[in-house]
Every structure is written in structure tokens, then in C-alpha cells.
Amino acid sequence: MLRTKICPYSIRTVYENKYMGAYMIENIIKIENVKYKYEKESNDYALNGISLEIKQGEFTAIIGHNGSGKSTLAKLINSILLPTEGKIYVKGMDTSDDSKLWDIRQAAGMVFQNPDNQLVATIVEEDIAFGPENQGVEPSEIRKRVDDALNTVGMYEYRKRPPHMLSGGQKQRIAIAGILALNSDCIVLDEPTAMLDPSGRREVMDTLKKLNKAGKTILLITHYMDEAVQADRVVIIDKGGIKLDGTPKEVFRNIDEIKKFGLDVPQVTELAQELVKEGINIPTDIIDVKELVDLLCQ
């Protein structure tokens, strides 16, 4: 698949083929030996020497229990916090470089947990226009970006509504549209579905998968394992360090280890491993219901 993307900074051709090799994708986020502590005097590091590279177009899920450091990491990428030690680069820009602050936030847009904390305007389309307006984008271009963004998240027909009349899932899709209108390459989401019901969660996940297919880099912080299994890559953070990093299959097969981190594993993986212990001949890294059912019905 050959896709041409136009960024504000350069025109670049991305050869993207996740499954058939031929990578020519650069790292959109590069984290080098980052340490972070909230208090100068303390020796408590929220992040303790993390290195991570996120490739352009990758869908990464970051999981870890409360206090493991995952939200700190998100805030560091967005330059809301600056590393105590080490460096973070977003599209090659150093997050501690003050002059690049707005470019960094434009390149990696952020969606937070509570939908009510991030919508600012009284009408949906005005809310989405807020970002590009502040960047001084031409009005006709803003109109186009707002309409495109609304269509992408499937909320065009709600453009004249006040945000408080929307459901939680709809509000989060508006927040995502706000970032799309900034032409961000990367979207960082900090537990965007924690306050949503199952159908709201599905709406948000479907939107993220669609955006990822269209080339956006997605970094999803979540507590829900069923969301993490839908990513290309899962990173588990515990006590400020990266403990596991790989495809969902590679990561979730380590059931005992993951439980030690205070996390759940998908029930289907657990069931598969229990069956293996009883002598049933199936792989130990099943993460999908259909996969297990197919194997059992052979």
C-alpha cells in the first residue's frame, strides 16, 4: 500500500505495510532513558528510566495499574511535564525546547479521560474549530477541516448540537475530532473510555481503528484488556518501568506475570491456557474468541 501524506513540515511518502515487511517508517515518538519525579527533594520516581520508540502509523496500547506511571508518560509526550532526566522527541522535536511547544502539541494531540473536561464551546462545530482558530488557520480551511473531522468520527449530523446534550461516547468522538482538525499525526489518549458504557466504548474504539487505518499513530492508555488486544502493540508499565512490550499475543500469554502487576488478562486467554494444562492441544497465546472457538470446533 502506498500512501502520500502532506504534513505542515514536509512532504513524505510512507510505505506502510505492517504485515508484509518493507518498513520505511520513522519513529514519530522517541523516548530516551526518561526519568521523572513529581517532587524535587523526593527519591520517588514516577518513571524510572523508560525508553520507547513509537513508529509512525502504529497502534500502541499502554496498560498498567493506577500509579504505574502511564499518565505521567502521556503528559511528558505532550510536553505538559518535562523529564527530570533523559529526552523525549516528537517528530524529531525535543519536548523541552520551549520554542517548539505548540508544534509538539499540534503533532501529538491529547484526549483525556473525562469528556466533560475538554469541550470548551457551546456548539459542537465551534468546539472543533477552536484549535485551528487559535493556530490562525484561514476560515475557509477551518470550515473544511471541521467538516472532514466530523465526518471521520461520524458526528456530522450533530454539528449544531450543544456538547452537553451528547452521550459520553459522542463527546469523546468530538474531542478526537478536535485533534483531527489540527492535522495531528499522532493521537495520545489517556483512558478515554473509563467513563463510558459498553456501546460508548465500542464507538470510540471503532473510531480509533478507523483513524489508524487511515495512517494516524495511536497511543492508547487503558485499563481494559479487550481494548488492548485490538492494538498492534501492547506495552505494560509497572513501577515506572516497561515490563512487557510486544504484540498482544506475545504479551498476554504471560498470564501469571500480568496478574502480578495487578492487571487482568482476557478471559479467553486464561481459558485457553487452562485447557492446555488439561492436555487440550491448542496454542497458549489465544486472544480472540473466534480463534478459540474455531480451534475447539475442528
Added chain:
Amino acid sequence: MSIKAENIKYIYSEGTPFRTVALDNISIEVKEGDFLGIIGHTGSGKSTLIQLFNGLEKPTEGKIIVDEITVGEDKKLLSKVRQTVGLVFQYPEYQLFEETVAKDVAFGPMNLKLPQDEIDKRVRESLELVGFNFNKIKDASPFDLSGGQKRRVAIAGVLAMKPNYLVLDEPTAGLDPAGRNDLFEKIKTLHKKANVTVILVSHSMEDIAKLVNRVIVLYKGKIHMEGTPKEIYSQAEELREIGLGVPQVAEIVNELRSRGFNIRTDILTVEEAKEEILKEVRKRNV
């Protein structure tokens, strides 16, 4: 003793274009000792229903009767109703405001004008019920605690009012799996040891399945299904149609059945599923 809802109808924004029938002809009874789960997607009427239970909202039609008191009939009895039915809102930790944990929990009983030694006793008991070491936690600032701990302090504040019924609205939203399991253990203990009737509102199917003994499914303001967790979750297709999920195990079981596996429908845990699948697989291989 019970909470009874009789033919409840509740309409929001009557007389405006936004008129919404939030609850439509609801009749239920929550008996003392029950552990009831209420599920439904956003906007199905769950939160409205529990606000009626303790008199925060008045039904448009119908009656709510709490331990023989008809809610709203006599305004003087409203505070009695609110003390009887303790309501823990979503994200209750945002309601903490005092300097110390002990003071925060004491706020409710103080307003009941109880004697000081009774207040002290209740504060200690409530904090211990939610799993704290009283002496260690009492002087801490609520704002220095973790999310899960804050939430337990907020629940202790409601318990200090000695409610007969404890209503929890999405008590584990935003907690990680360990925090969630921990809080549910505490709620289970409360139900058993302190003999509190618990009403749990949640959209986490796994949690409801593990805890409650009766489930009510709300859909578009009506009671759509009612039964034990096993009865409810064996109808995976129906639940999905109304925007709810089922525990992944139930999904596996349903999928296997549709492919000709002879397996029970009312399976809720990984352990049960394993046993059932093994039985069938071994039968096939003989």
C-alpha cells in the same frame, strides 16, 4: 422492610422539545438483604431510578415506599429517607472536602447532631468496614490518598449514616483491575457482615456477574429483563442488541453452542467453562 417502586414514571423537561420519558412504568421491590445489580447503557434510566430511591427526585407518576414511608408525602420525613438509603454517587472522591479523613467521615453524623462518642464510634466502624486501619488513616489528608482509597473514604462517609440500603452508582469507574477487585471485596464484606442491602449500578458485566444475586436490566426507561445473573447472561444476543456486552466467557459459550457444542448456557466463570468444554471435548474424542 423494603424499597418499593410502584408504577413509576419519570419525565424530564416536560413541556419543552427535549421532553424525555426517563422511566416508564417501573415496579420493583428491593428487600432487606438483597444484593441487586442494575445494568443498562447510558441514558437507560439507571441513575434517575436510584435518585428516586432516596428522594432526590420526585416521580412524575407512581410511588416510592422506603421502609413504609412514602417518599415525598411528608417533607419532614425526607431526611429520614436519605439516612435510610445511602447513595454513593459516581466519582464520590470529588466530594471529599475536610482536612482529615476522620473529619470527613464525621461530617454526616455531626449533622445528625449525635453525641460525640457516638460520632467517634461510627467514624471508626465505617472506616474499618471499608478496610482501613483506623489509627493509621484518621489524620491523613483525603487528598494525599490514591484514587481507590479516596473512594473508600467517601463510601465510609455514607456508611457512617448507618443506612439500611447502600446504593452505589458505578463504584469502580476509573479504577484499575486491582483497585476494582479490592473495592468489590469490601462491598461483599459489607453486605455479609454489616447486613446492608446493596444496590449496585454498573455497566461492567463481569463485575455484576461476580457479585449480585439478582439483576435488573433497564432499557429505554423500562425493565427489559430481570433474573439471576446466570439467567440474564445466557441471553447474550439480546443483551448485545440493547447495547450491553456480556462477559467474554459467556460470549465463548454462546459461540460454541451456535457451532454445535453441547454445553450449558449459564456459565459465568473461566473455571466453569473449562469443566464444561473438557467434558464435551473428551466425549467427542472417545
